[in-house]
């Protein structure tokens with residue numbers, strides 16, 4: 500563990516001079532399509548703090564997009580990954596396997612929902628895991644269609660762009676997209692026309708009707724859903740929606756895939772967000788929080804489905820890299836030892852009442868939602884439900900200037916999302932919320 504002081508500190512304008520200098524080198528050499536939330540360059544990160552090259556310390560409400568759940572330099576991750584680095588960096592699991600990969604698969608079998616026999620395959624990125632879940636489901640069912648949902652996000656590769664709902668910035672100009680992908684409604688409570696209380700039943704009925712009428716259930720290989728939709732705006736499908744879709748998949752021999760890449764690994768106060776309504780997916784995709792910041796992803800699921808792909812059909816040069824596997828074992832060890840599910844619930848207890856109190860004062864906060872340390876506010880124009888992306892950008896900018904790293908999200912770009920590392924101290928959390936409140940007051 501580094502010795503980075505756990506306090507907010509702004510000592511230069513944001514961005515500071517060293518960051519500005521790096522930014523001009525970056526602009527000259529890095530492709531414009533790769534964006535950044537803040538033009539400050541990181542020097543160190545630990546616990547709830549990211550320190551930049553000018554010595555500014557930011558309260559981290561982003562975790563590198565839900566990745567550094569255990570912190571960005573967690574002791575067990577550093578220890579295990581360093582030891583592995585010294586032993587060997589790579590052999591390729593498809594050439595000569597190693598124990599760490601098997602151990603990660605064993606941990607995934609234990610931690611994911613359901614007590615059926617499970618197997619895993621490891622990859623590098625979330626998108627790669629989702630692509631492989633589709634390959635496996637197609638091999639198992641011998642069907643081709645894939646069903647996804649409004650506001651869903653599944654990655655930036657060709658197939659996962661097709662699976663993703665939002666055009667700008669993810670898809671614009673990058674087609675043509677993979678075929679046999681169908682999108683159906685999701686129970687977005689806040690925006691459901693007949694009200695949140697009806698959203699679960701009505702949206703699931705509409706989704707199922709569309710599948711039956713437009714695709715034919717017998718042609719569907721997989722239904723893929725995020726149990727809490729991340730990039731779509733931290734949408735928790737209204738109660739009853741996920742169980743209805745899960746049941747429909749079971750009744751029709753469709754592989755139900757929970758994309759827990761953002762919501763998994765203690766983020767919502769449970770190991771996986773689908774546990775909230777007792778959902779047991781056939782396959783589950785994980786990445787982000789899995790390995791304390793090292794690039795690793797997985798598909799885990801029913802042994803008979805996972806074994807449907809022929810030998811050599813799955814894999815990749817780097818998939819399940821030994822250093823990343825060591826990082827994952829360190830991250831999982833940390834989650835268990837520090838009981839990070841309880842920490843996530845505590846973060847919700849601190850954040851939700853504060854945000855709800857702000858909602859009462861500032862009528863541009865239309866909705867406060869989320870679970871655990873996956874919390875968001877949706878901003879609207881006063882007295883309406885019209886999305887307010889301008890205010891969202893202003894709030895984020897004001898927070899950044901004061902040393903609080905917040906991210907925005909949502910189909911309409913009008914959601915401020917909070918994804919703090921679960922190891923963040925309560926004082927930092929409170930300080931960050933005060934900065935946020937001041938930003939609303941100043942708007």
Ligand SMILES: *Cc1c(COP(=O)(O)O)cnc(C)c1O
Pocket residue numbers: 623624625626627629652653654655725729730758759760761762786787
């Ligand atoms: C981030 C994310 C992905 C893509 O993961 P990458 O590692 O960026 O490829 C897929 N699904 C969900 C739900 C995500 O949040």
